[in-house]
Amino acid sequence: MNGDANNFKQRFEECSDKFDKIFELTSAASKIINSDLVILKVNHAITELLGYEAAEIEGTKILEYACPEFIQHWHELQEALWKRQLPFFKLEACLYRKDGSVAWVKVTTVLFNDKGETFGFTVLDDITYRKQFDEKENELNVALAASERTKADLSRMLDTMAEGVGIIDLNGRMTYANPMAQKILGVSEDEIKKRTFGDSKWQNLRLDGSPLPPEEHPMAIMMRTRQQVFDHEIAVQPANGERIYVSINAAPIFDENGKLTGGLGTFMDVTHRRKIIQQKDEFISIASHELKTPLTSLKGALQLLDRVKQEVTPKMLPQLVDQANKSLNKINTLVADLLNASRVNEGQLQLNKTTFKLIDLISECCEHIYLDGKHQIISTGDVDLTVNADYDRIEQVITNFVNNVTKYAPETKVIEVRFERLSDAARISVIDQGKGIPKEKQPQLFDRYYRVNTDDKQYSGLGLGLYINAEIVKKHGGEIGVESTAGQGSAFWFTLPL
Numbered sequence: 001m002n003g004d005a006n007n008f009k010q011r012f013e014e015c016s017d018k019f020d021k022i023f024e025l026t027s028a029a030s031k032i033i034n035s036d037l038v039i040l041k042v043n044h045a046i047t048e049l050l051g052y053e054a055a056e057i058e059g060t061k062i063l064e065y066a067c068p069e070f071i072q073h074w075h076e077l078q079e080a081l082w083k084r085q086l087p088f089f090k091l092e093a094c095l096y097r098k099d100g101s102v103a104w105v106k107v108t109t110v111l112f113n114d115k116g117e118t119f120g121f122t123v124l125d126d127i128t129y130r131k132q133f134d135e136k137e138n139e140l141n142v143a144l145a146a147s148e149r150t151k152a153d154l155s156r157m158l159d160t161m162a163e164g165v166g167i168i169d170l171n172g173r174m175t176y177a178n179p180m181a182q183k184i185l186g187v188s189e190d191e192i193k194k195r196t197f198g199d200s201k202w203q204n205l206r207l208d209g210s211p212l213p214p215e216e217h218p219m220a221i222m223m224r225t226r227q228q229v230f231d232h233e234i235a236v237q238p239a240n241g242e243r244i245y246v247s248i249n250a251a252p253i254f255d256e257n258g259k260l261t262g263g264l265g266t267f268m269d270v271t272h273r274r275k276i277i278q279q280k281d282e283f284i285s286i287a288s289h290e291l292k293t294p295l296t297s298l299k300g301a302l303q304l305l306d307r308v309k310q311e312v313t314p315k316m317l318p319q320l321v322d323q324a325n326k327s328l329n330k331i332n333t334l335v336a337d338l339l340n341a342s343r344v345n346e347g348q349l350q351l352n353k354t355t356f357k358l359i360d361l362i363s364e365c366c367e368h369i370y371l372d373g374k375h376q377i378i379s380t381g382d383v384d385l386t387v388n389a390d391y392d393r394i395e396q397v398i399t400n401f402v403n404n405v406t407k408y409a410p411e412t413k414v415i416e417v418r419f420e421r422l423s424d425a426a427r428i429s430v431i432d433q434g435k436g437i438p439k440e441k442q443p444q445l446f447d448r449y450y451r452v453n454t455d456d457k458q459y460s461g462l463g464l465g466l467y468i469n470a471e472i473v474k475k476h477g478g479e480i481g482v483e484s485t486a487g488q489g490s491a492f493w494f495t496l497p498l
């Protein structure tokens with residue numbers, strides 16, 4: 001303890017008992033300092049607050065206990081006070097206790113005069129609890145904001161996900177469905193929530209089309225086994241809509257105690273994938289059927305020829321040769337279609353362009369029609385139209401159109417081939433007077449394997465002709481289409497750039 005302090009003590013003893021008592025007994029930590037900022041006297045509360053003995057504190061300076069970030073500001077306030085620029089100052093700061101922990105205090109310092117000398121009187125209000133509370137509150141707010149952000153991020157993610165997401169409770173009832181789930185199933189979240197297994201509006205089906213028993217639903221399997229389920233495909237049949245196929249992943253949801261509380265399912269619409277598989281299966285069955293018919297007939301003709309080859313049966317001979325030829329031609333056409341289609345698919349369609357008059361194609365392409373005698377072909381319009389294109393390929397396009405007329409519009413007496421000059425293209429149309437094609441079927445006509453009447457076995461074909469035509473025309477940079485009204489015939493057309 002330095003001399004100053006002793007000096008003060010002497011004088012302080014002269015102070016009234018009252019002040020001493022208050023100073024000692026007040027629960028507010030207080031200290032008295034001199035103009036050098038040295039602590040002269042501390043009360044009991046300050047020793048409690050900082051964990052030092054009074055003797056350890058007296059003679060030191062308060063800034064020795066201050067947290068570094070407050071020292072500068074605190075010091076500036078002290079200076080201003082002692083220079084009489086301030087009547088008093090207040091600040092919140094933290095101090096290190098003897099045990100190294102932190103105490104937060106609200107500091108108030110005033111000056112007072114005693115017998116001509118100036119002293120400072122400081123109260124250190126302990127606000128540690130409030131600070132800790134503030135800090136916790138702050139942490140809580142930060143955590144809350146973060147969780148709100150996570151919630152918002154999650155919700156944005158769920159909103160934009162390309163997969164449907166649904167959550168079910170223990171009773172198998174949907175409690176949540178994201179927008180994609182609503183889109184795939186074609187209903188609002190409210191309607192989804194009302195849905196139950198076995199709801200007739202929403203029949204769940206097995207892939208073979210038979211009803212899916214509720215216990216076979218992937219969500220039910222997952223809830224029963226408490227195991228994840230992956231890529232489990234089922235069909236969903238809405239009351240008045242097209243059947244869709246969905247692939248479902250499902251996982252159980254457990255609470256923090258490991259208790260099952262529900263399940264989460266994600267699903268995507270795999271109707272397209274399923275349709276391609278079905279189309280492939282269908283195509284293989286059509287192709288084998290189509291090839292088998294003329295093969296059987298060819299085989300029959302050859303067997304007969306074999307049996308009668310020794311005998312002289314000139315009457316039968318032409319008929320059998322005819323049958324064999326016809327069958328062979330059919331097989332030829334089918335195999336050519338298959339080859340062309342696969343070539344087109346692999347992008348191997350090479351064009352060998354020359355300049356020619358379109359009308360020249362007609363006599364060549366349609367010779368068999370003239371010979372057959374059932375139909376007549378007339379060319380109309382700009383019959384001098386000349387194009388630069390692959391002669392054989394364009395002949396193939398027109399032949400396909402004309403052959404289709406004989407197959408699908410046989411009642412057509414006169415097949416019109418019309419040539420038109422557009423501003424920058426030649427347009428060629430093959431026009432019949434057949435039954436026409438319903439509007440809703442027209443957009444798919446040029447798709448691979450598409451046939452309007454799949455179950456009509458009367459006409460042979462693989463659904464490839466128009467697809468090949470479209471690919472040839474596209475390769476030339478032209479367009480292809482059909483204008484048709486059911487009952488009034490069709491006009492299949494394509495353009496070639498001029």
Ligand code: ADP
Nearest residue numbers: 404405408451452453461462463464465466467
């Ligand atoms: P395919 O003849 O092998 O079935 P296409 O691609 O040539 O295949 O024709 C697709 C479908 O378009 C046919 O199955 C037929 O139903 C329809 N179609 C084509 N041309 C005509 C036409 N002129 N009139 C009516 N329907 C037609």
